[in-house]
Amino acid sequence: MSSLGRLFLILGLIALAGLLAIGGGAWYWWTHHSQEFLESGKATIEDGRKSGGKLLEGGCVALAVDRHKAGPGMASTIRNSVWLSGCLDTSSPQADFCDGVPSPENPVAVGIWTAGACLQYGLTDPYCSSLFQNIPKYCGSPERAGKMRTGPPPVPMT
DSSP states (O other): OOHHHHHHHHHHHHHHHHHHHHHHHHHHHHHHHHHHHHHHHHHHHHHHHHHHTTSBHHHHHHHHHHHHHHOOSHHHHHHHHHHHHHHHHHSBOOTTTTTTOOOTTOHHHHHHHHHHHHHHTTOOSTTHHHHHTHHHHHHTSHHHHHHHHHOOOSOOOO
16 A cells, blocks of 8 residues: 555544544533433523513514623524524514515525624624524414414513
8 A cells, every 4th residue: 555545544544533533522412411401492492482472573683682792602692593483482473574584495585684684783793693593484484474364462562
């Protein structure tokens, strides 16, 4: 075997060992922490739902943006995005809330829209777009359409 062949073999074995180590570490973490991770997500959604029962859709977004500005990291952005989804689920509808929001089936338009939403709220961090990703899904959902058919309840505080 040539020295170049041995080099590629060694590099391949190193890469394989690295992948096995990463996979093993992920398996270990999930085995020991998955329950608390899932419970935390459920609690965050429930907190969002409680808040949404008192808010208009726009109020949910405003609070999610405030929460994001308080700690714009990857983990907090995921938590705030999950919270926003729960909040929107129980919020009171606004006729114009989904105006201009693209269909979730068009990922390019969603990407452009989320980048624009970040600019609109003055957010420049690299995780911002993730905060707004669920709004197109919500706007295109049968649950949102049902809210609009039944009409908004009396207007709560925003």
